[in-house]
Amino acid sequence: QPSGLPVDVPREQLFVSDQILRYNVVGNYNFWVLGPQNPTRHAMFLETLWIRDQETGALVNDAASAPPQYNDDYTQMSVELRDNIFWSDGVQFTADDLVYTIETLKSTPELGANGWHAQLNQFVESVEKTGDHSVTFTLTEPNARFHSLFEARWNGIYMMPKHVFEEVEDLATFTNNPPVVLGTYIPVQADPNGFWELYERREDWERSPAGVETNNPGPENILSIFYGDSTRKAIAMSRGELDVYFDADFEAFQETLDTTPTARSWYQEFPWAYPNEVSSRQFVFNQENDPVFANKDVRWALALALDIVELQTEYIGGVVKVTPIPVPPTGELVSLYHEPLEEWLIDLEIDLGNGEMYKPYDPTVPDRIAEWAEGQGYDVPGTPREVFGSGWWKFDPEAAEALLVKNGFSRDGSGQWLKPDGEPWVLSLQSPPDENDAFRMANAASDMWTDFGIQVDLQGPERSVWDQNHIEGQFQVSTPWYSFALASGDAWPEIRGWHPDFYVPVGEDYRSLGGNNFQRINDPRVGELIDAMAAVEPGSEENHELVTDFLKHWTEEMYFITTISFKKFVTWDERYWTGFPTAENPERMPLYWFQGGKYTFQSLRPVAE
Amino acid sequence: MAQPPILEARDLKAYYITEAFGVRRTVKAVDGVSLSIQPGEIYGIAGESGCGKSTLLKMLLGEFEPPLTPVEGTVAYDFGEGPSDALGMDEAEVASIRWSRVSYVPQGSMHVLNPVRRIGDTFHDFISTHRPMPRRQTNEMVKAYLAEFGLREGVLQSFPHQLSGGMRQRVTIALATILSPKLIFADEPTTALDVVVQRSVIQLLKRIQRDHGSTLVLITHDMGVQANLADRIAVLYAGKLVEEADTRTIFKAPRHPYTQHLIGSLPTLEDKVARQSLPGRPPALDDPPTGCRFHPRCPYAMDICKSVEPPLVTLEDGHRAACHLITDEADHAAHSRPALA
Amino acid sequence: MQHTLDQPLLEIDHLTRVFLSRQGLSVTRLEAVDDASLTLTAGKPEIYALAGESGSGKTTLARMVLGLERPSEGTLNYKGRSVGELSARDKRTWFYKEVQPVFQDPFATFSPMKRIDSYLYETARNYQVAKGADVDKRIDEALRVVGLTLAEVRGRYPNELSGGQAQRVSIARALITRPSLLVADEPVSMLDASLRMSILNLFKDLRDKEGVAVLYITHDLATAYYTADRIGVMLRGWIVETGPVERVLGSPLHPYTQLLKSSVPQADPDKAWSAEPTLAPRPVTFPVSGGCKFAARCPKVMDRCRVEIPASYEAEGRSVKCFLYA
Amino acid sequence: MGRAATALPRSETPIQTAFGTPPFMTLLKEYIVPRLIQWAIVIFIGVSLTFLIPRMSPINPIDQAMGRLTAFQTLSPEATLALRQSLMDLYGLEGNLLTQYLNFWGRVLRGDLGPSFSAFPTTVADMIGSGIWWTIGLLGLSTIIAWTLGLVLGGLAGYFPDRWWSKAVENTLVSIYPIPYYIVAFILLMLFTYYLPIFPLVGGSRGTASFSWSYIGSLVYYGFLPALSLVIGATAFRFIMSKALASTERSSDYVRFAEIAALPKRRIVFRYVIRNTMLPQVTDLALSLAAIFEGALITEVVFGYPGLGYLLLNAINASDYNMIMGITLLSIVGIATASLLVDLCYPLIDPRVRYR
Amino acid sequence: MLTTIRDLFRYNSAFRYGSLILVVVFILAGLSFFSPYAPEARRVVPRAAPPSLEHWFGTTSQGQDVFWMLTFAVRNTLIVAGLAVIIGRGIGVMIGMISGYLGGRWDRFLSGLVDSFIVIPRLPLLILIAAMLRGHMTLVALGVMIGLLDWAIPSKRYRSQVLSLREREFTNTAVFSGMRSVKVVVREHLPFLIPFLLADVVSGFLFAIGLEVTLSVLGLGDMNAQSLGTMIYWGNYYQSLLANRVWVLAAPIAAAVLIVVGFYLASVGLTAYLDPRTRLARLQAKG
Numbered sequence A: 001q002p003s004g005l006p007v008d009v010p011r012e013q014l015f016v017s018d019q020i021l022r023y024n025v026v027g028n029y030n031f032w033v034l035g036p037q038n039p040t041r042h043a044m045f046l047e048t049l050w051i052r053d054q055e056t057g058a059l060v061n062d063a064a065s066a067p068p069q070y071n072d073d074y075t076q077m078s079v080e081l082r083d084n085i086f087w088s089d090g091v092q093f094t095a096d097d098l099v100y101t102i103e104t105l106k107s108t109p110e111l112g113a114n115g116w117h118a119q120l121n122q123f124v125e126s127v128e129k130t131g132d133h134s135v136t137f138t139l140t141e142p143n144a145r146f147h148s149l150f151e152a153r154w155n156g157i158y159m160m161p162k163h164v165f166e167e168v169e170d171l172a173t174f175t176n177n178p179p180v181v182l183g184t185y186i187p188v189q190a191d192p193n194g195f196w197e198l199y200e201r202r203e204d205w206e207r208s209p210a211g212v213e214t215n216n217p218g219p220e221n222i223l224s225i226f227y228g229d230s231t232r233k234a235i236a237m238s239r240g241e242l243d244v245y246f247d248a249d250f251e252a253f254q255e256t257l258d259t260t261p262t263a264r265s266w267y268q269e270f271p272w273a274y275p276n277e278v279s280s281r282q283f284v285f286n287q288e289n290d291p292v293f294a295n296k297d298v299r300w301a302l303a304l305a306l307d308i309v310e311l312q313t314e315y316i317g318g319v320v321k322v323t324p325i326p327v328p329p330t331g332e333l334v335s336l337y338h339e340p341l342e343e344w345l346i347d348l349e350i351d352l353g354n355g356e357m358y359k360p361y362d363p364t365v366p367d368r369i370a371e372w373a374e375g376q377g378y379d380v381p382g383t384p385r386e387v388f389g390s391g392w393w394k395f396d397p398e399a400a401e402a403l404l405v406k407n408g409f410s411r412d413g414s415g416q417w418l419k420p421d422g423e424p425w426v427l428s429l430q431s432p433p434d435e436n437d438a439f440r441m442a443n444a445a446s447d448m449w450t451d452f453g454i455q456v457d458l459q460g461p462e463r464s465v466w467d468q469n470h471i472e473g474q475f476q477v478s479t480p481w482y483s484f485a486l487a488s489g490d491a492w493p494e495i496r497g498w499h500p501d502f503y504v505p506v507g508e509d510y511r512s513l514g515g516n517n518f519q520r521i522n523d524p525r526v527g528e529l530i531d532a533m534a535a536v537e538p539g540s541e542e543n544h545e546l547v548t549d550f551l552k553h554w555t556e557e558m559y560f561i562t563t564i565s566f567k568k569f570v571t572w573d574e575r576y577w578t579g580f581p582t583a584e585n586p587e588r589m590p591l592y593w594f595q596g597g598k599y600t601f602q603s604l605r606p607v608a609e
Numbered sequence B: 001m002a003q004p005p006i007l008e009a010r011d012l013k014a015y016y017i018t019e020a021f022g023v024r025r026t027v028k029a030v031d032g033v034s035l036s037i038q039p040g041e042i043y044g045i046a047g048e049s050g051c052g053k054s055t056l057l058k059m060l061l062g063e064f065e066p067p068l069t070p071v072e073g074t075v076a077y078d079f080g081e082g083p084s085d086a087l088g089m090d091e092a093e094v095a096s097i098r099w100s101r102v103s104y105v106p107q108g109s110m111h112v113l114n115p116v117r118r119i120g121d122t123f124h125d126f127i128s129t130h131r132p133m134p135r136r137q138t139n140e141m142v143k144a145y146l147a148e149f150g151l152r153e154g155v156l157q158s159f160p161h162q163l164s165g166g167m168r169q170r171v172t173i174a175l176a177t178i179l180s181p182k183l184i185f186a187d188e189p190t191t192a193l194d195v196v197v198q199r200s201v202i203q204l205l206k207r208i209q210r211d212h213g214s215t216l217v218l219i220t221h222d223m224g225v226q227a228n229l230a231d232r233i234a235v236l237y238a239g240k241l242v243e244e245a246d247t248r249t250i251f252k253a254p255r256h257p258y259t260q261h262l263i264g265s266l267p268t269l270e271d272k273v274a275r276q277s278l279p280g281r282p283p284a285l286d287d288p289p290t291g292c293r294f295h296p297r298c299p300y301a302m303d304i305c306k307s308v309e310p311p312l313v314t315l316e317d318g319h320r321a322a323c324h325l326i327t328d329e330a331d332h333a334a335h336s337r338p339a340l341a
Numbered sequence C: 001m002q003h004t005l006d007q008p009l010l011e012i013d014h015l016t017r018v019f020l021s022r023q024g025l026s027v028t029r030l031e032a033v034d035d036a037s038l039t040l041t042a043g044k045p046e047i048y049a050l051a052g053e054s055g056s057g058k059t060t061l062a063r064m065v066l067g068l069e070r071p072s073e074g075t076l077n078y079k080g081r082s083v084g085e086l087s088a089r090d091k092r093t094w095f096y097k098e099v100q101p102v103f104q105d106p107f108a109t110f111s112p113m114k115r116i117d118s119y120l121y122e123t124a125r126n127y128q129v130a131k132g133a134d135v136d137k138r139i140d141e142a143l144r145v146v147g148l149t150l151a152e153v154r155g156r157y158p159n160e161l162s163g164g165q166a167q168r169v170s171i172a173r174a175l176i177t178r179p180s181l182l183v184a185d186e187p188v189s190m191l192d193a194s195l196r197m198s199i200l201n202l203f204k205d206l207r208d209k210e211g212v213a214v215l216y217i218t219h220d221l222a223t224a225y226y227t228a229d230r231i232g233v234m235l236r237g238w239i240v241e242t243g244p245v246e247r248v249l250g251s252p253l254h255p256y257t258q259l260l261k262s263s264v265p266q267a268d269p270d271k272a273w274s275a276e277p278t279l280a281p282r283p284v285t286f287p288v289s290g291g292c293k294f295a296a297r298c299p300k301v302m303d304r305c306r307v308e309i310p311a312s313y314e315a316e317g318r319s320v321k322c323f324l325y326a
Numbered sequence D: 001m002g003r004a005a006t007a008l009p010r011s012e013t014p015i016q017t018a019f020g021t022p023p024f025m026t027l028l029k030e031y032i033v034p035r036l037i038q039w040a041i042v043i044f045i046g047v048s049l050t051f052l053i054p055r056m057s058p059i060n061p062i063d064q065a066m067g068r069l070t071a072f073q074t075l076s077p078e079a080t081l082a083l084r085q086s087l088m089d090l091y092g093l094e095g096n097l098l099t100q101y102l103n104f105w106g107r108v109l110r111g112d113l114g115p116s117f118s119a120f121p122t123t124v125a126d127m128i129g130s131g132i133w134w135t136i137g138l139l140g141l142s143t144i145i146a147w148t149l150g151l152v153l154g155g156l157a158g159y160f161p162d163r164w165w166s167k168a169v170e171n172t173l174v175s176i177y178p179i180p181y182y183i184v185a186f187i188l189l190m191l192f193t194y195y196l197p198i199f200p201l202v203g204g205s206r207g208t209a210s211f212s213w214s215y216i217g218s219l220v221y222y223g224f225l226p227a228l229s230l231v232i233g234a235t236a237f238r239f240i241m242s243k244a245l246a247s248t249e250r251s252s253d254y255v256r257f258a259e260i261a262a263l264p265k266r267r268i269v270f271r272y273v274i275r276n277t278m279l280p281q282v283t284d285l286a287l288s289l290a291a292i293f294e295g296a297l298i299t300e301v302v303f304g305y306p307g308l309g310y311l312l313l314n315a316i317n318a319s320d321y322n323m324i325m326g327i328t329l330l331s332i333v334g335i336a337t338a339s340l341l342v343d344l345c346y347p348l349i350d351p352r353v354r355y356r
Numbered sequence E: 001m002l003t004t005i006r007d008l009f010r011y012n013s014a015f016r017y018g019s020l021i022l023v024v025v026f027i028l029a030g031l032s033f034f035s036p037y038a039p040e041a042r043r044v045v046p047r048a049a050p051p052s053l054e055h056w057f058g059t060t061s062q063g064q065d066v067f068w069m070l071t072f073a074v075r076n077t078l079i080v081a082g083l084a085v086i087i088g089r090g091i092g093v094m095i096g097m098i099s100g101y102l103g104g105r106w107d108r109f110l111s112g113l114v115d116s117f118i119v120i121p122r123l124p125l126l127i128l129i130a131a132m133l134r135g136h137m138t139l140v141a142l143g144v145m146i147g148l149l150d151w152a153i154p155s156k157r158y159r160s161q162v163l164s165l166r167e168r169e170f171t172n173t174a175v176f177s178g179m180r181s182v183k184v185v186v187r188e189h190l191p192f193l194i195p196f197l198l199a200d201v202v203s204g205f206l207f208a209i210g211l212e213v214t215l216s217v218l219g220l221g222d223m224n225a226q227s228l229g230t231m232i233y234w235g236n237y238y239q240s241l242l243a244n245r246v247w248v249l250a251a252p253i254a255a256a257v258l259i260v261v262g263f264y265l266a267s268v269g270l271t272a273y274l275d276p277r278t279r280l281a282r283l284q285a286k287g
C-alpha cells in the first residue's frame, strides 16, 4: 500500500509534524523581509538569543550563553554568546554575526519583518563587539526591557550569517536559499505549493544550540505538513501519517484517542489538553458602540449572569483553567499574581445599588469543576486549583438583575431586558468560529445571557471580517485572546497599547497611533500604571506590584470578562517517536511551533530504541 | 403480365398507434391496400398530402418502427427466387437485401445526408456495408457513377451543405441506386426543387430505371410529374387506394370522382378557365368518415356512400377503382375482396 | 402627402438588396434582389405574380415591400411615400393598414400557442377599425369574404383548422383593415391541390369585388398563369421578363423564361418531355459575375452576355432583360 | 429546346476555399475584427469589475497583513506605525482608486501582476505559476474525460434508449447529477481517506517532479479522488445534454436513412449520431472552462489539492487584491480566449456553420 | 391546470416521483411553522442523541432536534433558491428577450454585457462578495446575490430562442396585426420559452442550492440562520462524522439531494409535457 506521505523517507527516520498554516512563501528563507516567516521554520532552524519557555517560565539560552546584563541606568546591555555553535556551513557563530545582524537590520528598511528595523532604530544607539563572543548594546534611552526583542516567546530577532549576507547585493530580494542556519535542521525539500517542507538533521547537530542543550540527536528528518482542519488531522494521525498536531477541537481529539491508541496529549487522561500556553480568553466590550457597555455595572451584570462552571464543563468539556483576571493561571504566573490576588478577590465588593454591597467572587469554582469531572468518571490529576485554575465570579442572576435595575434597565412583559431608553436590549456578540474555544465560550454566553433575558445576536464572522470589525469598532461584545502578563511575569509590553496616548475613537483604525486598544478604553489610571511600569525593572518586585495594581483596577472596572485560559490539544502519536514533554515530565513546553520548539523536537527519540 | 410481380401487397393495413398522457390515437394511414407491381415498371402513387403515401411506401419497404404498426396484410418481394415476406425480416435479412436489391430515396432527400460527413465518406459507408471493398475502389466507382449524374468529382470532398439542393438530391439518388438495385422506392424525390432542377432529376430517375432495368415505385402528389414519368398510377385517398390504372387512363379517363377532380382542377399553363375547388378537406385519419371516405366531399354522393365502403373493383385492362358509381359495372368478386368491416 | 389616383400604388425602382453571407472562412456578397423595377397602378387593382426559381429573390422583394427588410439601394414607394423611411409609428398607423401580408404556411402564420381569433381581434382593435360590438361584426364580415364565419373560427387553435381554413383566416385578418395591397408570398404552396384553387379564386374575387391589388409570389407558373394579370419572372435578383401573364408565359421571350416554361411538367401524358437532359458536368470557363446572370446556362449566349449586364428592353408588350431584344 | 438548356442549374458552385479569396478581407472586417474587439471589451469589463469589487470590500489588506504579522508578538506602537507604512509602500496601495486602477493596467500590460500580499514577497506570477498546472491538469483532464464520457454514454443511451444498460447508466447518472458538488466531494473524501483509507489526504504528487513512472503514478494516485469527484458530476451533466441531443439526432432524416440502408449500428452511433451531437457540445466545452475555476476552488479545498482555487480562496480571505486580480485576470482571459477560439474554429469543426 | 397535473401524475413516472418528493419537502418546510423549538435555540433537547422515536432524526451536540432544525433549514434553503431563481431567470428572460427581439445595436451591447458576465468566474466572485458582506449576509441577501450572478448563461439561451422566434412568420403576423414590440414579445414569444424556462428553473435551483451549501461550508453564509448549508457546516464544525453522529449530517445532505432530485424529476416530466411537439400532438388529439 502506498504511503500517503509525500516524501520517500523511511518512517523510522521521519518525524511528521502538523503545520498550522500552508506555507505561503516557498523557497525564500530570507526571514528578515516581510513574508517568509512561518511558525515551523522559526522553530526548526532560526535562533535568537534567548527562549522563554511557556511551561517552566524559564529563560533558556539560545545563541546567548547567559542572561542579559544591563548597566545601572539601563542604557547598556551586554550579551555573552555561545562559543560552541556553528552555522550549518561549518563557519563558527561569533559576535560579528550579532553585530552584523543589528547593524544590517537598522540600516536596511526593506528588512522590515516584525518591526525589528523600526524598533532597533528606536532603541539602539550602537552595538559593539566586546570580544569574540560578547557584544554590548548602547541604547538610545534607559530601557530595562530591551532584551525582550531577543527573548523569544513566539519569535525574536533571528541571527544572520554575516559571511553569507555580506556578500549579497540586495538583501530585499535575496532569498537565502538554501539557507545557512544555526539550527539543527536544514530544509532540503519543499512542496512548491506549500503543503509541506522536509527538513534534514545536520551532520554536526551537536554544534547547534538545541543540540548542545539537549545532547540528543533527534529524528534524522522532520516533515512539516499541512493537512487542513481538525478532521483531517485526526484522520491523518489515525492513518499513521502524522506524529504530532498542534491543536484540534475536542471532538476530533476524542476521535484521535479512539482510533489511535498510541496517541496522547499533555495529560495521559482527563483533562488531556495542554493548559499552560500563556494566553486567556475573554469577553471584551466596545466602550463606544453602544453606551450601555461603557457602564461598568452592565459589564459586571453580564459577568454575574455567566455560570462559569457550566461554561467550563458543558461547553468546553472541563479541559481548561478558569481565571477571573486577564492572566492565565500558568506556571510562575499563579504564584506571581493569582495567589497574591486571591484574598483581594474574596474581599472585593461591588455596589448593587439597593444599598447592598455584594461580594462577587466565588473561590469554590475549581472544586465544583472537579466534582463535575469526578461525576463524569474522570480522575483529576492534581488539586482542583492546579488543574482547573482559580475561583471566578458567582453565577448570580439576581445580583446581575439588581445591577441592571440600578442603572435604569427594566424587563418587559415577557421578561426580556429593556435598555434604560426603553428599547429592547439586543446584544451583539461576535466570535470567529475558527477559534474553537472562543466560539464555544461565546455560545455559552449567548445561551446564558439569553436565559437571563437579553436578546443575543451571536455572529460567527470569518476571521478577516472579524478583524476588520474590530479595527473600525464595528462590534459590541467580542472574544479575543490576551495575556496581560508574559511568561516572565512582566506586563508592560503587553498592556502598553491601552495607554490613553494611543486611544483612537470608534470609526478610525484603532491602530492608527500604534495602540492595541480596540475596546476604546480611555482610562487615565491605566496610563499612570503603564507609565510607572515603564520606569522599573521587569523582574523587580516593584514591577510585579504595579502589575497587580493594574490587574485590580482592570478587574474592578470589569473591562474584560476573562473566563478561561488557553488550552491546546497538542497531540502526539507514540507509534514511531517518543520524548514529547508531558504533564508527568514537564521539563519544557510542547508548543513546538514557537521558536523554542526546536528543543522539543531535539528531545525526540525513536520508539524502536 | 407473364412475370410474377416483383412486389405484391395484400390488404395492407398499417396504423400509427400513439399514446401520450392517456390519449390514444390510431391513425389509419394505410387501410386495406392491395397492389402488385411488375418488374421494370414505373409505378406512381399519387394523392393529397397526408393521405398515407409515405406510410404505404415505408410498409412496402418493410421499414417501420413504432408508432407505425402493421395491423394486417402482407408484403412480398420476388426477385425471381420466389416470394419473400418483407414485413417479417430480421436484421440480417434486411441487411442482405437493402441497397443491393431494394433501395429507397426518402422524402426530403436533400436532408438525408449526414451534414458532418463528406459525400465520399457517406458513399463509402453505404457501399462497403453491402459490398465490402477497399476505399480506393469505392472512390473510383462513385466517381464514375457521379459523372453520369452531372456531378464533378470534387463533390466527393464536399460536405452536404456545400451543395445546392438539386445536387444533394442527385447525390441521394446516386447513393440509393449505385448498387443497381432491382427495386427502387422514391418518395417525393423532387419536391422543394425548382422546376428546372426538378426536370433534370426526374429524367435522371427515368434513365436509371431504364439502364438498370429496375422497378421504380414513385410517390408524388404532383400530377405533372406523374404524367411525365409513371407507367401506372395509383391514387390514394385517406389511406385507401381509390383508383389504379395506367397513366394515360388515369389522366384521360379517370373513373373515381376524386381522381376526376384531381385531374380536372389542376391549372395548366395557357389555360385560364376558371376551376372549382372541392368543398371540405381530406378527412383526419384517426377518425375517417364511415362508408366511402370521400363521400363528404363528393359531388355525386349517394346514400349508400355514407354507410357502405365501396370495394375496389377491376374494370377493363387492370383498371381498378373503388366507387359505388362503378361497382355495378364490374365483377368485383373475381378481382378484389370485399372490404373488411 | 396626398395620394392621387394617377400616382402608382406601388413603385419599385432599381431596387437592390445585398446580403453578405459568410460561410467557412469566406464571405460572399449576394444580391438577393438586384436592380429590380416594377409598378402597380392605383386605378385598376391587379394581381401581379412574381415567379422564378428558388432563391431568386422573390421573398426578399416581398419583405422589402412589407417594410420588413431595408433596401440597400433604389427606391420603393407606396402611394408616393418611401417605405424604408417610414417611422415605426407611421407604419403602425398608416402603412400596415394599407399593405397586409399573407404568408406561405398558414400554420406558421399563427402561433400554435394562441387562439387564432386573437389575431383577428388584435388587428381590429389596434387599427381601430371598429369599436365595441362592431368589432365582432367587422371580423365576421372579413371572414365571410373568405367564406368563413366568426362562429366557426372563434376560440379555435390554428391546428384545429384545416390548412385551407387557416389560410383563409390569414387572408381575412389581412382584409380587416381594408388594405389596398395584399402581399402574398407563396400562399398556396403548402396547401392541398384542391384547396389551392379555392384560395386562388378568392384572390380573383378580392381583386374584382373588394378592389384589392395582390402581389402574388409563386414558383408555380401554372397557378401564376391562372391567377395573375401581370407577371414578373425573377432570376437571381433580376426581373428578367415582365408583362401580361398571357404573353410572358404564352410566348416567353427571355431564354430563362423559356427554360422555365419548358421545365414545368404538364399533367398530361401527351405533353411529356421529349428531350433527354445532359447531365455531364460542364466546365465553367468564365467567372459567373460581370455579365448576364443567365449567360452560363443560356443556350443563346453571345459574347457580350458574358461581360455586359443587359438593360430591360421593351419587346412584344413586355419588358425583357436580354440582349436578344436590345 | 436544346439539350444544353436542361443542363445543370447555376448552383454548381465551386467548393469555396478558405483564405486567398478577396472576401477574406471582408470576413476579417466583418467578423474577425469585431469578434476580437468584443473579446477585448469583455476582458476589459470583466477585469475592471474584478478590480473594483474587492476594493469596495471593507476589508483592508494592510490590516490583514498587520494582523498576521503581529498575531503572536508585541510590537512597540512606533514599530507598528512603521510597519504599516512599509506595507502600504510595498503593496502599492498608495493613491486614490483611479491612480491605482491606471497603475494596475500599466502593470498588467507589462505582464507584472505585482507581489502577493499574503505571501509577500513572492510575486503573484510565481504563485500562479506553481498553482496553475495543477488546476489545468486536474480540471482540464477531468473536464475532457467527463466531456468525452458523457458524450459517448449520452449518445449511446440516446440511440438505444430501451436497452437495460442504457437505462441503468441513465438512472445512475441522473440521480447523481443534482447532488451538490460539495456533497459529492465530501462523501468521496470521507469514504476513501477515512473509512477506507486508500487515497492520500493532501497534496498533488509525491517526490520531485520528473518523468519517472513513480512520479507519474503518484500524480494519478493523488489526483484520483478529486478527478473522480469532478468527473462524476460533469459526466452526468454532459450525459443528460448529450442524450437529449442524441434522441433528436436519432429521429433525424440522415440517421433514419442510414438505418434503412442497414448500416452497422456501431457506425451509425459514432459517425452519425454522436458526431452530430458533438457539435453544440463543443461550444459548451468552452463554457465549461469557466467552471474550471469554480470547480477548482471547492475541489482543492475539500481534497487538499494544490492549485489556483486554494490560492484564490486564501487570497479572498486575506484581501490579497493582487492575487485575486491575477487569478481572475487569468481566468477571464482564459475563458474569453477559449470562447473566441471556439467561435473562430467552430466552422472547422462543424462544416455547416455560417458566421452570423 | 388540475387535469394537467393529474395527467402528468398518472402517465409520467418521473413527474410522479418528483412531485411526491416535493410534496414531502414542502410539508417539511411547512412543519417549521409548528416547530416546538425556536430555530436558534440550543440546549433544548438531550445532546448528541441518535435518532429515536422521540427525536426522529436525532439531536446535535448543541442540544438541537435535527428534525425540527431540518424543517427550518429546508424552508430557508427553498427561500434562498427560490429568490435566486426568480431574480436570475427574471433578469435572464428580460435581457435575453430584449436583446434577441430588438437586435442590432441593443443586441450587440447586451450580448457584450452578457459575455462579460459569463467570463467572470461566478463562485469566486460570490465568495468575494460574501466575504465582503459577511456579518450583513442574510439569507435574502444570499438569494438575491446568487440570482444576480446566475442569469447570463440562461439569457443567452433565451436570446437565441427569441432570435429564431423573431424569424417565425407569426411574429410578422403579430406585427401586421398592429401589436407593439413589448406585446409581441410577451404575448407571442414568451409562451414558447416556458419549457426552456422550466428546465432552467430547475438548473437554477440546482445551482442555488449547491451554492448555498458551498458558501455555507466555506463559512460565508448567514451562519445564524438554519439552512441546509449551515446545518452541514455546523455538523462538520462539531465533527459529526468523526464522532459518529452521522445523523446530524445525513439529514441535511439527504434533504439537499431530495430537493434537487425532486425538482429535477418533476421538471423532466413537465418538460416532456410542455415540449411543443408532444403538446401539439395532444392538442390535435383532443381538438
Ligand SMILES: Nc1ncnc2c1ncn2[C@@H]1O[C@H](COP(=O)(O)OP(=O)(O)OP(=O)(O)O)[C@@H](O)[C@H]1O
Binding pocket: B016, B018, B027, B029, B047, B048, B049, B050, B051, B052, B053, B054, B055, B056, B067, B068, B107, B221, B285
Ligand atoms: N409518426 C406519426 N404518428 C402519428 N401519425 C402519423 C405519423 N406519421 C404520419 N402520421 C399521419 O399519417 C397520415 C399519413 O401520413 P404520410 O406521411 O404517409 O402522408 P403522405 O401522403 O406521405 O403525405 P405528404 O404528401 O405530406 O408526404 C397523416 O395523417 C399523418 O398525420
Ligand SMILES: Nc1ncnc2c1ncn2[C@@H]1O[C@H](COP(=O)(O)OP(=O)(O)OP(=O)(O)O)[C@@H](O)[C@H]1O
Binding pocket: C019, C020, C021, C030, C031, C032, C052, C053, C054, C055, C056, C057, C058, C059, C060, C061, C219
Ligand atoms: N437574411 C438573409 N441573409 C443572407 N442571405 C439571405 C437572407 N435572406 C435571403 N437571403 C438569400 O437571398 C437569396 C434570395 O432569397 P429569397 O428568399 O428572396 O428567395 P425566393 O425567391 O423567395 O426563394 P424560395 O422560392 O426558395 O422561397 C437566397 O439566396 C437567400 O439565401
Ligand SMILES: [Mg+2]
Binding pocket: B053, B054, B055, B107, B187
Ligand atoms: Mg409523404
Ligand SMILES: [Mg+2]
Binding pocket: C058, C059, C060
Ligand atoms: Mg421565398
